[in-house]
Amino acid sequence: MSGNSYGRLFTLTTFGESHGAALGAIVDGCPPGLELTEADLQVDLDRRKPGTSKHTTQRREDDKVKILSGLFEGKTTGTPIGLIIENTDQRSKDYSNIENTYRPAHADYAYDQKFGFRDYRGGGRSSARETAMRVAAGAIAKKYLKETFGVEIYGYLSQLGPIELDCKDKAQIEQNAFFCGDESKLQELNDYMVNLRSEQDSVGAKVSVVATGMIPGWGEPIFDRLDAEIAHAMMSINAVKGVEIGDGFDVVSQKGTEHRDEMRAEGFVSNHAGGIVGGISTGQDVLVNIALKPTSSITTPGRSINRQGENIDVVTKGRHDPCVGIRAVPIAEAMLALVLMDHCLRHRAQNAAVVPPLPPIPSQL
């Protein structure tokens, strides 16, 4: 229990079920004096919001966030920031049929095993609806990191099913419904999704997140390494089954001469490490990939059991994304922002150091 908080100095604690009265969060540890408005949070919430394209669930949620505390005259006061989003589109009748059913690949069975019973309406606490609060909190961290350190974070869809996607043009990412940085692939993506829907199936995806303008020295070996915290944060996102830093699983077949990022006075020669060595940021871009499983809710019948342990067939109705990975982009950005925010403060605590840090070298040639 009490696993609903993240971060040591910049702490996010959330509450709320898919079909409860509201989602809420407390962001504790934001330094005072940061100019902040609800609009700053709404930008990312709208990027995550469902119903923005025909390829995401048509369930409508305005996801309008209200800031209830921690602000005075437009600036953070250093006291906790209370956030709330009221649920508007509940339609819980859509879900009443699963009260007694364990949907394959959903958390239904695991929650019953853990808690003895569950709020079955729309997945209750296990619904990705919960991630809205991560995005809101992440927006605060993003703003602080950018204004205080010049650190910026962006993410994009790097693979959808079999379709691999490079980020050829960062500017493209926000121009389409796929967070895709390669305009030439949009038609292929669209066709694939249309076909997927006709098959009544879903598909997995890979999302990449990058932090630029990084400061060297962030991360707390040995257990709170920056990469370890990023892995924790990313794997805590619904549907994520894998996390990579830098070259990730490609390192398995790499030679030492190939992997090592050599250094010149002008900067690092390469960035296979993804900006983190020994659990500490080097100042290079932080590179993270995550793998998201296909949406569990599909209308193709599946074999399962009910609460009595009897064999049944299950069809998941309702309004679902055929690829949850797409909307995961702003969520992954938010989680990276939360990790970096926490560690910039933890590192700051140590600037009580008697020894000043060395001047860093440029990020990369």
Next chain:
Amino acid sequence: MSGNSYGRLFTLTTFGESHGAALGAIVDGCPPGLELTEADLQVDLDRRKPGTSKHTTQRREDDKVKILSGLFEGKTTGTPIGLIIENTDQRSKDYSNIENTYRPAHADYAYDQKFGFRDYRGGGRSSARETAMRVAAGAIAKKYLKETFGVEIYGYLSQLGPIELDCKDKAQIEQNAFFCGDESKLQELNDYMVNLRSEQDSVGAKVSVVATGMIPGWGEPIFDRLDAEIAHAMMSINAVKGVEIGDGFDVVSQKGTEHRDEMRAEGFVSNHAGGIVGGISTGQDVLVNIALKPTSSITTPGRSINRQGENIDVVTKGRHDPCVGIRAVPIAEAMLALVLMDHCLRHRAQNAAVVPPLPPIPSQL
């Protein structure tokens, strides 16, 4: 700072540098009454110990662990368990040449950026030597999990460079120097390593870890999900650049109909999820893969800079594993054991539940 502790109820805190007087740890939160001896810890320490085959560093460390507290009449008392390993084979002269040098892919540069200076002898705190204490603590967790719940953990080398390795026979794993479960590949592995050494190069590896006899209901959504904690623990191991649960990155190209683990009264039909859904264990085997980068210390010269920021060439002398991944097997087992240990206690706290858990279904057909 203060990033050297792991776990909330079963807590490991470690100290020690590669060439300091000793490595040590405090294991806090072990329930009372567990029969425990130093020999129980030494078994896994010896599996990790260097110098056991010609394919690992010839640096000799006995790694003899002493238990200094927390035991009485052969049983744990519930009070903290103090552990110490004295360093015997220091030879710090081997390392004096790197005082002023940043070895590519090592933590030298990052540590200087973070702390302003560093103990450069053998990598100091950033050395994998630190992991000995994780293995010792993990052995305590392993014993408790096995005796109390019947949960058992084992790991094996699943890929070395280009050579993929299935675990065809679990019994084989401890019969060779590679933790390899496929006897037919041993010659190929041996030849590859011999050639690698002649090339003065190193290579990456993939390690897999499995927990069997799992109990359903472990894991604390939403941020302390079991998979998120496993990702944190695994990514905190030196050289790890990627973590997968279950099918990991393969889910990116999977369809929902293919990925979902259907259920029958007799058990789960498959285990693509790796035993964790919604951040909670299902009772199926927990399946984890990690990617380890090639050893950074190789004798092939590399381009780098010194503390003055001047370009230099670096050759790392000393005695190093050409593939750090091999010896990572017992370390990965230990980290998985630490995560499960912490969560079995956290779950136990909640058995104050008014609602009793449902009977689980069998792990898998």
Next chain:
Amino acid sequence: MSGNSYGRLFTLTTFGESHGAALGAIVDGCPPGLELTEADLQVDLDRRKPGTSKHTTQRREDDKVKILSGLFEGKTTGTPIGLIIENTDQRSKDYSNIENTYRPAHADYAYDQKFGFRDYRGGGRSSARETAMRVAAGAIAKKYLKETFGVEIYGYLSQLGPIELDCKDKAQIEQNAFFCGDESKLQELNDYMVNLRSEQDSVGAKVSVVATGMIPGWGEPIFDRLDAEIAHAMMSINAVKGVEIGDGFDVVSQKGTEHRDEMRAEGFVSNHAGGIVGGISTGQDVLVNIALKPTSSITTPGRSINRQGENIDVVTKGRHDPCVGIRAVPIAEAMLALVLMDHCLRHRAQNAAVVPPLPPIPSQL
């Protein structure tokens, strides 16, 4: 920063300023299956509520709490419980005069030193208004402790200024506006308060809190001792300057023969220790006293400085309790409940112990 959470397994995190939009909290870690309604929380909130007698502030706050999550079909689900109280009676114009002023004995100066500026309306975050959320969360803990273990908590006013008050009749406590357990003192208390108001002054108080039906074995030496956590929780209440367990400061002049609580098969002979020895509950009643300073807000002018460091005189207008100690009774009960709740769960985690606990002896002769 991030000091707004209390508890390790049963965690309360709060937000909200005196004159913000709302007060809120997240209670994380409540076991599933507890029957809970808003009315269960409202009982204690109403006991704390201002404006209930002529001896407390006339500021009116309904303090109506709403439960936003964590409940399903009338029972806790084990997921976080979101709480909110909307502020209704803000009247911030009352406070505009102190924007530039440091009121003596208030947190104004300290907050400016810490945060660089502050929300000066009604004390902002430093207002005792914040304690409403502690009372709401404490009510959940109280209910769980009573229903699961039979542990009950009550508090009373044990001194007001010079007037010492024994709890002669527990039933009396809720029958008067002073939480006084001695009916014969009510007139004296009333006269004292009337006179105090005419003097435009305020006074301190002592509050006692008791937990009955205690379970032995709660508390985590050495730093998380039950008494240490109680001291932490109590001293975190606004205006508290001292905490005692059992005989408290009387032990300074006690002899060992006098202090020690001897034991018989029928029970403990005395309870000087206040139910806690070695940081662990013995099963005797837990006895706690706290000292609360006189209200800082009084209309008698005081010497102070402004933000420019210039000497000024300050008169605090507004509507204030002449003795904050009175309304502190339900707050102190709540904090004791939060501590015991957290430790019953932490102890439960350890019931994975191989060694069963011994049967306790009766609480006291």
Next chain:
Amino acid sequence: MSGNSYGRLFTLTTFGESHGAALGAIVDGCPPGLELTEADLQVDLDRRKPGTSKHTTQRREDDKVKILSGLFEGKTTGTPIGLIIENTDQRSKDYSNIENTYRPAHADYAYDQKFGFRDYRGGGRSSARETAMRVAAGAIAKKYLKETFGVEIYGYLSQLGPIELDCKDKAQIEQNAFFCGDESKLQELNDYMVNLRSEQDSVGAKVSVVATGMIPGWGEPIFDRLDAEIAHAMMSINAVKGVEIGDGFDVVSQKGTEHRDEMRAEGFVSNHAGGIVGGISTGQDVLVNIALKPTSSITTPGRSINRQGENIDVVTKGRHDPCVGIRAVPIAEAMLALVLMDHCLRHRAQNAAVVPPLPPIPSQL
């Protein structure tokens, strides 16, 4: 369980029983670059060491501390500092008689209730022997606070049994065996202790601790207030039953006009608050009092029970301090140092604040 760590950014974790092989600790979070030697720690350890006067236990422990990690070339590296003290004078036969006995006012009964059994040799983990590691760690914090901020900490005996003791001359404190700041009372103290021993009894004491040169702005409302953390730390010391900040329990009978510390441009007019308001340091001296119960181990027989619940009489043999309060002075200093150290770092993290702190006013007129 896992209650053996204190602090969030500067963390002390300890292990060890009275008659185990060794006492040990890990100090995590010390900033790099602090010059440190074992001698820096030994000074305070020697002040706490038993056997230094005829009024403390004659049990001899050298309490020689060794630093095992975290130092390089005489400076802290920012990595964890491992500490160890080997037990030399064990004499466990002295204690074999209590294996089956619950000594009144000792933790014997509570430990058995919690853990099911215990290491009964010399009190095992519940022995005050454990505090040696607090003193060692506190010495590191003291040195950092003094060198970095000019904050200094000292303590003295302020009451022994009925004898009240002012600190008339700070220089006197270290000149006698009582940590007494009033030379004129030494003979009375000596006579009292001689008589106490002849009565085969023990007595309580009050200890005062002061931090001078304080920095305003330390402390994290609302739950991690500086005073709340001090209360926690102090109450975690063996035998402590009460904690006061500033005027403590005297505030109960104070009027608001009397208690409030008025301010002038030249400084605060008084310090009833003890240097902490709203949970945040004001820059005034931090004033703390603690009450310590009389030693439980006395040779006057007492009534108790054995593990079988049968009535018995107990006489505690062995070598004990007739007043544990005396040697508690360096322990209380250490705990205050640990709290301030943790909070100076937590406050430093927030100096990422966009708003600079205001210049403080002088501590006191």
